Amino acid sequence: MAQENGMRKKPNILVTGTPGTGKTTMSTALAEATQLNHIKIGDLVREKNLHDGWDDELHCYILNEDLVCDELEDVMEEGGNIVDHHGCDFFPERWFDCVVVLQTDTSILHDRLSKRGYLDSKLSNNVECEIFQVLLEEAKESYAEDKVVSLKSDTIEDIDRNIATLTDWVRNWTVPV
Numbered sequence: 001m002a003q004e005n006g007m008r009k010k011p012n013i014l015v016t017g018t019p020g021t022g023k024t025t026m027s028t029a030l031a032e033a034t035q036l037n038h039i040k041i042g043d044l045v046r047e048k049n050l051h052d053g054w055d056d057e058l059h060c061y062i063l064n065e066d067l068v069c070d071e072l073e074d075v076m077e078e079g080g081n082i083v084d085h086h087g088c089d090f091f092p093e094r095w096f097d098c099v100v101v102l103q104t105d106t107s108i109l110h111d112r113l114s115k116r117g118y119l120d121s122k123l124s125n126n127v128e129c130e131i132f133q134v135l136l137e138e139a140k141e142s143y144a145e146d147k148v149v150s151l152k153s154d155t156i157e158d159i160d161r162n163i164a165t166l167t168d169w170v171r172n173w174t175v176p177v
Contacts, residue, residue, distance in 0.1 A: 012082075015084050019086050051064055099142075102162075103133070104154055105154050
């Protein structure tokens with residue numbers, strides 16, 4: 001999709017939140033509903049080796065933020081993307097028209113992460129992040145207030161409602177002046 005007068009024709013959405021809040025589930029369904037491109041940062045990091053090795057304690061790759069941003073620069077300028085990642089403060093603000101922070105009740109989150117096999121320290125760390133709303137605060141500090149929206153993500157009904165709300169937002173989105 002080409003830009004017209006340097007402006008994107010389709011919006012970019014960042015979906016963030018603590019692991020287990022439903023980012024990938026919602027982003028996948030939203031991409032299907034809106035025909036936007038779903039970019040899963042974790043997959044991109046693995047596929048393109050955009051990392052600085054493996055963290056044995058957290059059982060994940062050590063993301064190289066500069067490599068990720070370099071990889072995404074052109075596609076983000078084009079527009080029409082849903083970026084799915086648990087962190088958000090390293091992405092350029094200019095890339096996103098909407099930043100969605102998914103939030104989940106901590107008892108539900110604990111159960112989801114336990115089912116994924118998260119070890120005690122990683123599980124506790126993520127539940128504490130949700131309790132203290134770390135990702136919401138990170139988003140509010142990194143992006144304009146009018147771009148950040150917090151959405152509840154406890155149930156399938158919540159996810160369906162969020163998809164409907166965001167699909168309407170995409171349909172009504174106009175190029176910022």
